[in-house]
Amino acid sequence: MxxxxxxxxxxxxxxxxxxxxxxxxxxxxxxxxxxxxxxxxxxxxxxxxxxxxxxxxxxxxxxxxxxxxxxxxxxxxxxxxxxxxxxxxxxxxxxxxxxxxxxxxxxxxxxxxxxxxxxxxxxxxxxxxxxxxxxxxxxxxxxxxxxxxxxxxxxxxxxxDRDALERLVAPADPGALRRREELLLRSDAGGAPGDTGAAALDTAIADAAAGRLTLSDTRVVALASALGIPAVQAAALQRSTGPRAVAAEQLWAALARETPDPEAAVPAALLAVSALLRGDGALANVALGRAERAWPGHLLAGVLRTAAEAGLRPDEVREWLREGLTMEPAPAPRATRRGRRSA
CATH class of the missing domain: 3.40.140 (Cytidine Deaminase; domain 2)
Structure with missing residues (x-):
């Protein structure tokens, strides 16, 4: 053109x-x-x-x-x-x-x-x-x-405008986030098995692709717990480059809004990956800001911030993924969440 x-x-x-x-x-x-x-x-x-x-x-x-x-x-x-x-x-x-x-x-x-x-x-x-x-x-x-x-x-x-980008990842209804936070506090620290978590992820991506994605409290908690598992995180990165990359990006944005902190950092970082793969630096920066506020020091967010500031091209980001770019290997400590809630 x-x-x-x-x-x-x-x-x-x-x-x-x-x-x-x-x-x-x-x-x-x-x-x-x-x-x-x-x-x-x-x-x-x-x-x-x-x-x-x-x-x-x-x-x-x-x-x-x-x-x-x-x-x-x-x-x-x-x-x-x-x-x-x-x-x-x-x-x-x-x-x-x-x-x-x-x-x-x-x-x-x-x-x-x-x-x-x-x-x-x-x-x-x-x-x-x-x-x-x-x-x-x-x-x-x-x-x-x-x-x-x-x-x-x-x-x-x-x-x-840029404010519209910010709204894509802005935290949702505070009441819903508090309910989900309590559910996460009571959930099993180990989360679901990796294959079960990946299946839940694929089902949500399929729903997004079909335009029928809904995020109940139970589903958000299940997906947030699944994304705390390294194997599911690796699967999520793969989905960001596959045939359903557009639907995956829609899911990451929705979860960045609907997941309480600090777990929201993971879908926000995934959204930044999707944006960088499209060369969309503006959305990547907005998503990284959400991840950094949700979980200061999050490993993938820090790596992606470096990539965004270095102006890496989409093909270079894809090469990073092929080389095994991974996220924070463990979920945020429960004590951290309790401390933030009582602060």
Missing amino acids: RVRDQGELVAAIPAMLGFHPRESLVLMATGGQSGRRLGLTLRVDLPPPEIAAYAEHAEVVAASAVRGLLLDDPAGAVAAVLAPSTGDPPSLPHRRLAGLVAQALAEREVDVHALLWAESTTGGARWACYEPCGCWGLVPDPAATEFVVATVAEGRVVHP
């Missing part, structure tokens, strides 16, 4: 990130044989323009973003500032930041294909070039662009 102009580049950003960013600097790496194949796409918050130390903040933001983009060893790059502006023609905001990004990329011999401003990534939003060409236009309807249509058809979900 080809992106034909600057407006289509802006429209493509949500499809690359997985959500519509706001008040953001977005960098898109290009490479491949042509040097123009879209690769790593990253986003950072813009420095508040009203602060006295804006210049210093802009330097930090530009340096951090370019350093992250270089992990993809790009031949070129596209930079876009997404922020509201006024006037007709608009007064382009964050010129200093845009200049710093262009300078940092040039110093590293990375061609800047486009240096853009857009007020948003939605259809009809205005965009313009910071460069002397003075190009400007309107962002096309993403649903009418070949690139975005093809990306969504492949199963990519584009959320309205």
